[in-house]
Amino acid sequence: KVVRSHYEENEHTHSTERPCAVCPRKGICVPKIQCPAHIRPNSNNPLCHLEGTGVIGVCCFTGNSHAEELDQVMRSAALNRDDIKSVHKHSHKKVAELFRKADDLLKGNNSVVNITAPSYGHHLSMVTYDERVQKLGQGGLLNLFAAQELKSRQSISDDDLALGLTDQTDGPFCPPSPNCPTAASRYRSLGGECNNGLKATWGAINTGFERLLPPHYSDGIWAMRTSVLGLPLPSPRTVSHSLLLDSSHPSRTQNLMFMQFGQFIAHDISAGVIFTMGDNKPIACCSGDGEDPIPADQQHWACAPIEIGPDDPFYGRFQHRCINFVRTQVAPAADCSVGYAKQMNGATHYPDLSHLYGSTSEKLESLKAPGGLLKVFNDYGRDLPPTTEREECVTTRDGAACFDSGDNHANQIISLTVLHTIWTREHNRVARALSRMNPIWTEETVFMETRRILQAEFQHIIYNEWLPLLLGPQLMQLFHLYSARGYSSAYDPQVNPSLTAEFSTAAMRFGHSIVDGKIMIPSPRSGEVYETISLPEIMFQPSRLRLVPFLDRLLIGLSMQAMQSVDPFVTEALTHYMFRGVNPFGLDLAAINIQRGRDYGVRSYNHYRRLCGLEPFTDFKQYSPMAAQRLSSVYNSPEDVDLWIGGLLEKPVEGGLVGATFAQIIADQFSRLKRGDRYFYEYGHDTNPGAFTSSQLAEIKKVTFSRIICDNRDGVEFFTQSPNAFLRVDLPGNSLVPCDSPAIPSMDLSRFREM
Numbered sequence: 218k219v220v221r222s223h224y225e226e227n228e229h230t231h232s233t234e235r236p237c238a239v240c241p242r243k244g245i246c247v248p249k250i251q252c253p254a255h256i257r258p259n260s261n262n263p264l265c266h267l268e269g270t271g272v273i274g275v276c277c278f279t280g281n282s283h284a285e286e287l288d289q290v291m292r293s294a295a296l297n298r299d300d301i302k303s304v305h306k307h308s309h310k311k312v313a314e315l316f317r318k319a320d321d322l323l324k325g326n327n328s329v330v331n332i333t334a335p336s337y338g339h340h341l342s343m344v345t346y347d348e349r350v351q352k353l354g355q356g357g358l359l360n361l362f363a364a365q366e367l368k369s370r371q372s373i374s375d376d377d378l379a380l381g382l383t384d385q386t387d388g389p390f391c392p393p394s395p396n397c398p399t400a401a402s403r404y405r406s407l408g409g410e411c412n413n414g415l416k417a418t419w420g421a422i423n424t425g426f427e428r429l430l431p432p433h434y435s436d437g438i439w440a441m442r443t444s445v446l447g448l449p450l451p452s453p454r455t456v457s458h459s460l461l462l463d464s465s466h467p468s469r470t471q472n473l474m475f476m477q478f479g480q481f482i483a484h485d486i487s488a489g490v491i492f493t494m495g496d497n498k499p500i501a502c503c504s505g506d507g508e509d510p511i512p513a514d515q516q517h518w519a520c521a522p523i524e525i526g527p528d529d530p531f532y533g534r535f536q537h538r539c540i541n542f543v544r545t546q547v548a549p550a551a552d553c554s555v556g557y558a559k560q561m562n563g564a565t566h567y568p569d570l571s572h573l574y575g576s577t578s579e580k581l582e583s584l585k586a587p588g589g590l591l592k593v594f595n596d597y598g599r600d601l602p603p604t605t606e607r608e609e610c611v612t613t614r615d616g617a618a619c620f621d622s623g624d625n626h627a628n629q630i631i632s633l634t635v636l637h638t639i640w641t642r643e644h645n646r647v648a649r650a651l652s653r654m655n656p657i658w659t660e661e662t663v664f665m666e667t668r669r670i671l672q673a674e675f676q677h678i679i680y681n682e683w684l685p686l687l688l689g690p691q692l693m694q695l696f697h698l699y700s701a702r703g704y705s706s707a708y709d710p711q712v713n714p715s716l717t718a719e720f721s722t723a724a725m726r727f728g729h730s731i732v733d734g735k736i737m738i739p740s741p742r743s744g745e746v747y748e749t750i751s752l753p754e755i756m757f758q759p760s761r762l763r764l765v766p767f768l769d770r771l772l773i774g775l776s777m778q779a780m781q782s783v784d785p786f787v788t789e790a791l792t793h794y795m796f797r798g799v800n801p802f803g804l805d806l807a808a809i810n811i812q813r814g815r816d817y818g819v820r821s822y823n824h825y826r827r828l829c830g831l832e833p834f835t836d837f838k839q840y841s842p843m844a845a846q847r848l849s850s851v852y853n854s855p856e857d858v859d860l861w862i863g864g865l866l867e868k869p870v871e872g873g874l875v876g877a878t879f880a881q882i883i884a885d886q887f888s889r890l891k892r893g894d895r896y897f898y899e900y901g902h903d904t905n906p907g908a909f910t911s912s913q914l915a916e917i918k919k920v921t922f923s924r925i926i927c928d929n930r931d932g933v934e935f936f937t938q939s940p941n942a943f944l945r946v947d948l949p950g951n952s953l954v955p956c957d958s959p960a961i962p963s964m965d966l967s968r969f970r971e972m
């Protein structure tokens with residue numbers, strides 16, 4: 218039988234008979250993206266057939282994961298000791314100088330973002346209160362400047378740098394190693410450390426994003442990318458307003474709950490940590506409200522403000538020439554090595570509900586209530602998340618409320634706050650049931666067992682319900698993402714679960730295209746819209762949650778309203794008005810996404826096409842005529858196109874929502890998060906120290922998101938729910954049914970009674 222590769226039309230026709238089905242030299246046949254080393258010059262990775270699919274992959278010799286293993290072998294000569302010593306000294310001096318300069322800036326009155334400015338909302342979406350970050354961030358810079366200095370002394374080559382210098386373990390800063398218990402804990406650690414028996418920091422909070430491909434920094438280390446033609450890249454704001462229009466294209470299948478759940482997943486696993494002034498104050502890079510960039514010699518060194526052209530169709534009206542943008546902190550490598558910048562993730566990389574429970578014991582303690590419960594704000598008989606005194610909501614007038622969460626970002630948009638509410642209630646529901654069944658358990662046991670069950674429910678919903686709708690059946694199968702029948706045996710201790718820069722700055726941000734600028738709140742009288750809320754009105758303004766019928770109405774509204782499609786159309790709520798508060802303008806999230814990709818040193822779009830085995834677009838004409846015309850009006854070369862933009866222009870994969878490049882970056886990420894997580898809910902006792910019994914696992918696998926909604930909403934006006942919570946209710950087979958319908962099964966918690 219002759220099969221044609223679906224990845225690369227002209228590549229190769231060959232037979233599924235041996236030897237194509239078998240890799241030489243103990244190579245493993247994997248999708249191309251899982252073997253980044255295959256695109257290196259001189260690499261010789263034979264093509265092969267992926268098991269059972271006829272799809273073409275490559276024979277990979279680098280452990281079926283990152284390019285890392287090979288990098289170590291390829292590292293050239295060791296560095297001279299004296300050289301290193303003087304480099305360390307230089308680096309300490311430079312960091313001390315920078316921080317002194319930043320302190321001086323604080324004395325002026327122009328350096329901190331005003332609390333009423335839209336950029337303050339941006340800051341609140343990213344700020345971390347983890348005290349360890351300050352020192353780690355400085356350490357990251359120390360090691361970074363050491364790399365810069367070594368390079369300027371010509372002690373290391375560009376190739377060495379691109380390969381990450383992973384065996385050079387002599388940077389000026391060494392992060393503290395985690396203290397792992399000798400016997401593995403039954404529960405995940407709060408910060409994600411000690412998951413991998415040998416690599417204790419893999420997937421932990423405050424560690425770096427890994428990457429699929431070596432970075433594109435213009436100095437090889439941290440400076441932001443320029444055009445391949447040596448010119449500056451177009452301003453991200455120009456790209457945004459020239460390419461991304463606001464026009465409604467509702468999805469024919471998915472509802473807004475799919476969107477909202479996506480953001481909820483994103484907040485669990487991905488949270489870039491940006492630089493701040495002392496005391497966590499937001500750095501200002503523009504003067505006033507955004508009139509102009511602050512002159513370079515007076516700017517904070519972490520500033521990379523986005524320039525707005527004088528003829529900007531929106532910001533021009535306000536004579537604005539600048540959008541505030543602060544760069545992401547750099548994480549020191551666990552092995553103290555020096556090298557190019559890897560940005561710091563302020564969330565545990567695993568989907569473990571860290572945004573619900575917090576990632577430090579101090580935070581967790583502040584969220585716990587007696588009886589193994591999570592604290593709530595009991596609002597006239599309804600449980601809402603606990604309120605916070607921190608200034609992070611737009612109004613503080615009487616009756617307003619602002620809520621706490623594990624990650625401090627739950628108020629960003631009210632539909633996100635609603636999901637935090639639902640999961641808080643689910644914790645307390647399960648905890649009460651466990652505690653009734655197991656009266657001898659301590660409060661702590663009740664709490665930790667409940668957390669373990671909720672983490673499993675959440676993972677099950679992601680892999681069983683959410684991802685298949687995003688990626689379509691073929692990639693789900695190719696990347697082994699479907700749930701197993703019983704236990705899964707996919708764990709691989711060689712796989713680094715860490716998020717990739719490409720996933721966080723581009724592929725997973727497909728979600729910004731599916732946001733609708735308005736949320737329709739239905740009235741209990743069927744078919745009528747009671748209220749249409751414009752999105753910027755509910756950013757950092759969650760007080761509506763206190764209105765008794767609101768939570769139920771929003772939940773049903775999210776399931777009835779279509780989400781937007783993944784395409785180059787993004788709502789103005791995000792591109793003009795994000796976090797506007799009381800201002801006539803807000804921020805442009807699209808421009809921020811593009812700048813963030815450049816901040817992380819993510820390569821241009823074509824590199825990832827090649828990585829996925831797709832033909833690169835070397836001529837703008839290879840895009841659709843409309844896109845080609847717009848792209849060529851802003852970019853100097855097709856090799857410059859930003860990954861997030863290129864990805865949004867692709868047409869969706871069969872049965873999924875995103876195009877081939879995003880789909881593969883996302884599939885690769887969730888495959889790592891499964892294979893590289895010893896505590897993944899489907900693993901048995903041979904792998905997982907907190908494994909479920911097979912009958913418990915079978916109960917967990919009955920859980921759907923519709924069940925979680927049914928069990929935890931108020932049930933005041935609406936009593937029905939669609940079986941698939943992420944699909945439109947007008948699809949055949951998904952119309953609203955009562956919550957006790959067999960179409961929405963429940964897990965039997967009696968399986969969790971201790972014998």
Ligand code: HEM
Nearest residue numbers: 342476479480483487488489630721725726728729732813
């Ligand atoms: C509901 C409206 C949403 C708003 C207002 C919003 C806003 C934001 C903001 C302000 C950032 C930080 C940008 C930066 O400085 O780099 C961000 C990052 C991000 N967003 Fe959204 N977002 C929304 C929905 C979504 C959805 C639906 C998804 C996914 C399905 C998503 C995925 C992400 C990801 C992956 C990041 C990167 C997080 C990080 O590592 O820092 N967002 N978003």
Ligand SMILES: [Ca+2]
Nearest residue numbers: 485565567571
């Ligand atoms: Ca997490």
